[in-house]
Amino acid sequence: MSMDGVIFTIYMLTLIGIGLWFSKKSSQSTENYLLGGRSLGPAVTALTMQTTAMSGYMFMGAPALAYQTGWYAIWYAIGDAGGSIINLSVLGKRMRRMSEKLGALSPIEFLEKRFENASIRVVGAIISIIFLFAYVFAQFIAAGKAMSTLTGFPYEISLIIGVTVILIYIIAGGYLAVAYTSFLQGIIMVVGVVGIGVLALTHVGGLSELNASLANIDPTYLSIWGKDLLYYGQWGVVLGAILIFSIGYMGLPHVVVRHMSMKSTKTVKSAIMISAIWNQFFVFIPYILGLAAIILLPNISDPEMVITELAYTLFPGFFAALLLSAIMSAVMSTCDSLLLQAGTVLSRDVYQRFINKNASIAKTVLVSRLCILGGGIIGIIVAIYEPPSVFALAVFAFGTLGNSFLVPYVASVYSKKATYIGCLASMIGGAVTNIVWTSLHFEEYTGLHPFLAGLIVSILGMIIGSYFGRKPSQEIMDIFEESKGGNPFSATFNKNIAQDLAPEANSISKFLNNKKAMDKRGSFMCEC
Amino acid sequence: MQKIEVHENEVLATLRRFEKHGEFSIVNKIYYPYYFFECNVRSKRKLMNGKVGCTIDGLNGKGAIIDVKPEIFTEIHSIHQNFLTTNIDEKQAQSSAEKFIFQTVAEKMKYLAIPNIHFIDRSLFYRPFWIIDFKCTEQHSYPLMMDAISGRYHPL
Numbered sequence: 001m002s003m004d005g006v007i008f009t010i011y012m013l014t015l016i017g018i019g020l021w022f023s024k025k026s027s028q029s030t031e032n033y034l035l036g037g038r039s040l041g042p043a044v045t046a047l048t049m050q051t052t053a054m055s056g057y058m059f060m061g062a063p064a065l066a067y068q069t070g071w072y073a074i075w076y077a078i079g080d081a082g083g084s085i086i087n088l089s090v091l092g093k094r095m096r097r098m099s100e101k102l103g104a105l106s107p108i109e110f111l112e113k114r115f116e117n118a119s120i121r122v123v124g125a126i127i128s129i130i131f132l133f134a135y136v137f138a139q140f141i142a143a144g145k146a147m148s149t150l151t152g153f154p155y156e157i158s159l160i161i162g163v164t165v166i167l168i169y170i171i172a173g174g175y176l177a178v179a180y181t182s183f184l185q186g187i188i189m190v191v192g193v194v195g196i197g198v199l200a201l202t203h204v205g206g207l208s209e210l211n212a213s214l215a216n217i218d219p220t221y222l223s224i225w226g227k228d229l230l231y232y233g234q235w236g237v238v239l240g241a242i243l244i245f246s247i248g249y250m251g252l253p254h255v256v257v258r259h260m261s262m263k264s265t266k267t268v269k270s271a272i273m274i275s276a277i278w279n280q281f282f283v284f285i286p287y288i289l290g291l292a293a294i295i296l297l298p299n300i301s302d303p304e305m306v307i308t309e310l311a312y313t314l315f316p317g318f319f320a321a322l323l324l325s326a327i328m329s330a331v332m333s334t335c336d337s338l339l340l341q342a343g344t345v346l347s348r349d350v351y352q353r354f355i356n357k358n359a360s361i362a363k364t365v366l367v368s369r370l371c372i373l374g375g376g377i378i379g380i381i382v383a384i385y386e387p388p389s390v391f392a393l394a395v396f397a398f399g400t401l402g403n404s405f406l407v408p409y410v411a412s413v414y415s416k417k418a419t420y421i422g423c424l425a426s427m428i429g430g431a432v433t434n435i436v437w438t439s440l441h442f443e444e445y446t447g448l449h450p451f452l453a454g455l456i457v458s459i460l461g462m463i464i465g466s467y468f469g470r471k472p473s474q475e476i477m478d479i480f481e482e483s484k485g486g487n488p489f490s491a492t493f494n495k496n497i498a499q500d501l502a503p504e505a506n507s508i509s510k511f512l513n514n515k516k517a518m519d520k521r522g523s524f525m526c527e528c
Numbered sequence: 529m530q531k532i533e534v535h536e537n538e539v540l541a542t543l544r545r546f547e548k549h550g551e552f553s554i555v556n557k558i559y560y561p562y563y564f565f566e567c568n569v570r571s572k573r574k575l576m577n578g579k580v581g582c583t584i585d586g587l588n589g590k591g592a593i594i595d596v597k598p599e600i601f602t603e604i605h606s607i608h609q610n611f612l613t614t615n616i617d618e619k620q621a622q623s624s625a626e627k628f629i630f631q632t633v634a635e636k637m638k639y640l641a642i643p644n645i646h647f648i649d650r651s652l653f654y655r656p657f658w659i660i661d662f663k664c665t666e667q668h669s670y671p672l673m674m675d676a677i678s679g680r681y682h683p684l
Contacts (some may be wrong), residue, residue, distance in 0.1 A: 489549055492547075493543075493547040
């Protein structure tokens with residue numbers, strides 16, 4: 001094993017050591033372990049959230065796109081910069097209120113309860129499992145490449161090592177679930193990536209010099225239409241590139257689930273805002289690094305290794321290996337949330353809901369594990385025999401999930417007319433369009449990005465489909481109205497509302513209304 | 529039945545601190561049912577060895593991990609009209625508690641260690657809530673509730 005491999009091993013052992021130490025400390029009180037993280041401030045929470053959100057796409061896909069297409073790639077960053085704020089503003093409050101009133105625990109259960117049809121859960125679960133795994137495969141490929149650099153082994157062997165390390169990471173997850181490990185990783189990544197960004201820009205003489213150098217190599221690098229004006233006049237492609245990360249997050253089950261569990265404490269709200277503001281700065285750096293690499297690393301064989309190569313070029317070997325270890329660790333962290341989400345969807349939304357309603361905990365866990373194992377094996381095969389680029393796979397999986405669920409989620413909280421037929425048409429139409437558009441390369445003939453094409457079909461599916469099927473029941477209509485919010489209280493008063501009391505508030509409302517009705521009936525009987 | 533910790537004057541003072549305009553008045557007091565379960569949780573990797581307390585909402589089965597055992601102030605033998613009646617029985621509540629505790633542990637331990645949950649204590653208790661009326665204008669009023677122990681509130 002190379003020296004870098006040793007550093008990576010030490011890095012992982014240190015993380016586990018920190019996790020173990022905190023876990024041991026907190027396991028003296030089991031409640032502390034389970035309720036851990038409540039006392040963390042918004043800044044630590046924000047950094048922890050950021051670490052989990054950073055995936056292989058950010059470190060490998062994004063710089064590779066910029067390296068290959070020039071400033072055109074920044075369209076994706078522009079969308080991404082606003083994504084979390086749009087997601088939070090459009091869905092945030094309404095979805096949280098509605099899921100509380102519906103008593104839904106998972107995003108797919110939410111759709112089933114809102115549209116009052118079980119088929120939504122089946123279709124939703126199938127789409128989520130397949131594309132969550134596709135997203136995981138992109139992380140596998142990224143992990144394989146990162147491990148290859150760290151260990152010096154060929155890609156195939158590194159991939160198997162990488163996936164094995166990911167599995168160990170999941171097993172050790174209980175120990176690593178301490179917020180401080182994510183915080184430490186966050187610090188290393190932030191310092192590292194920002195450090196590479198600053199050093200790379202200094203090396204190329206700043207942003208203006210970077211542009212001048214790019215223009216000298218090929219002026220079309222500076223064009224918004226891509227290198228060699230590849231997408232010249234294709235607004236459909238540009239719009240799709242912006243939209244995918246700006247609104248696509250609203251269609252990702254593992255992201256949307258946060259709205260459902262969000263507590264209205266000031267910490268969480270502030271953490272989301274800090275994270276969103278931080279995103280404005282961080283999200284552009286990988287793309288800028290891709291551009292800088294055109295000048296600094298003109299002969300790089302794999303553009304997805306831009307950040308890795310720049311780290312070794314600009315930093316001392318030890319720090320570069322440490323940074324790469326943190327990146328690898330972030331990829332693993334993303335991977336394990338995705339795998340667990342896919343496992344949960346299969347075990348709860350499919351197995352427990354349709355196959356074995358009285359399944360024991362042990363059986364449910366077994367289904368989850370088999371799902372993770374099966375996905376892992378398929379992932380390794382795909383990543384070895386037919387490895388697509390991290391960018392292509394991540395955008396495909398992200399886009400298809402977005403096209404399937406974005407419109408149903410938005411319609412569920414904003415449209416009273418939306419029916420389950422509309423929801424099904426929207427989900428299936430959106431997913432199929434993206435798959436067909438991507439695999440048959442329709443973008444080249446139509447000038448329309450697969451995400452935009454899928455979005456249009458999904459919207460049409462919802463509008464046309466909602467003319468058919470049973471209309472939402474009165475109960476859903478009432479919940480819809482109540483979820484709109486709007487009360488006479490001041491902002492300060494609203495900020496301090498204990499959102500976790502919503503189920504009690506619902507039950508008490510019903511109790512008081514029933515009591516009122518009975519009192520009325522009683523007095524009417526007396527008058528008679 | 530739990531003892532009221534936040535009394536009428538504190539209720540109104542708290543609400544007025546956050547909402548300067550309009551008028552608050554207490555209209556009722558009701559008691560909400562919860563099941564309390566205490567259990568020993570053990571896992572293979574010894575990370576989760578210890579006692580866990582959990583409450584299950586007696587009407588909708590929602591679970592919550594708690595760090596302090598609810599203090600029962602008065603034993604009650606029959607419930608009167610201000611008491612909400614449970615929708616789920618103790619057996620269903622225990623099953624919900626088991627699933628909820630497992631889910632909470634699993635989220636932390638990432639599913640790969642199934643904890644062994646053994647119930648050691650259980651009870652049904654009633655928590656007091658104040659029902660308050662907020663008069664924003666002469667014609668319009670808006671109901672809300674406040675937990676009479678923690679002082680946390682939510683509109684109705």
